[in-house]
Amino acid sequence: MTETNPPPHRKWTDFDWIWNTITVGCLVLGGTFATDTVQAFSQGQWDLLQTFGTIGQGAGLVFVTGGALTDRGRQGAKLVLTSLRIAPAYQAEVTCAFAAVTLAATYGVNQSLPRLGDYYYRQGQRFYNAGQTASAVASFHQALNFxxxxxxxxxxxxxxxxxxxxxxxxxxxYLTALPYGEPAAFSGMGRAIMRQDTSLQGLEAAELYFQFALSQAQLQPELKASILTHLGFVYVQQADLIARNPISVAELREVGMIQSADPVGDLQRRSEQLLRSAIALTDINPAPWPGKGMAYCYLAALLDQTDRPQEAQGRWEDCANRAIPASSNQYEDILNYGGLPILDRVNTSGIVTRYAHDN
Known part of the structure; x- marks a missing residue:
């Protein structure tokens, strides 16, 4: 009778392939996170914070990758682990553990990118408040990288x-921020279009963005007042264009006035209602902000257009005493509609300070 030899006892190192497979998996994931992180770091000017973050990840990945994926690297890793008095039977497990720790660290740094973005955003705000515009813009761009x-x-x-x-x-x-439903982005888009294209078509496009902004929930009073002010000013400009230039039926249709017997008057009435609403919101908040009080100026211009000089004079006084134009465009609006006597008395601090609110 032939004796059956018992199966050979499996050594602990026979399972190294499992640990090596896990190590490679950790490396692949860690490399993905590290690549994304390094790309974020490398798109701007490097500083001490960025350098340490990238070097820390890179050192860990180089050591583990070299030890797991190349013969020369494995030999080097074995020498390092042996010098640390780690028995050969456990070196695969230790390498796997190191890869897992590196993956966790790499993932942690990658997930912290939004916090780094917030750091650079706040840094940009500080630069802007200090008048260091170039540094502020660089920090804002760096924040977007993260x-x-x-x-x-x-x-x-x-x-x-x-x-x-x-x-x-x-x-x-502004277009980048629109999908998030931010009313300030819709309002900014409307302002930018309104200034770039002063035709009826351009003003109609701006009007749509202001309407979208108003439709968003939870508007802050200052922002709502700003949107109402700009929308009212759009109607002032549209009414002025139609009054000065005969327009076609197609153009009337574009501005929603095809059924109106008095498109100029209807636009002016819309404008007045919006501007008075903006003034009501402005008056309940005593705090100053860039763009505050511009509704007084645009309402004064509208009252001049509708032949109400006495009312207009009172509003021009309000404009001179209470308006804080937020940009050179608004400064020019006051000059164009109110003239130098009003402009010389206006508070211009909003033009040179950071946008504390939507303007």
């Missing part, structure tokens, strides 16, 4: 380019 979905940053950059009258660039940033 968190492209931060609508605060895109709106801040939109405000900046709008303020320097690069309305095309401003629209690109």
């Amino acid at each position: 968190d492209p979905n931060d609508v605060r940053v895109t709106i801040a950059l939109g405000n900046y380019f709008e303020k320097i009258r690069d309305h095309e660039a401003a629209q690109k940033f």
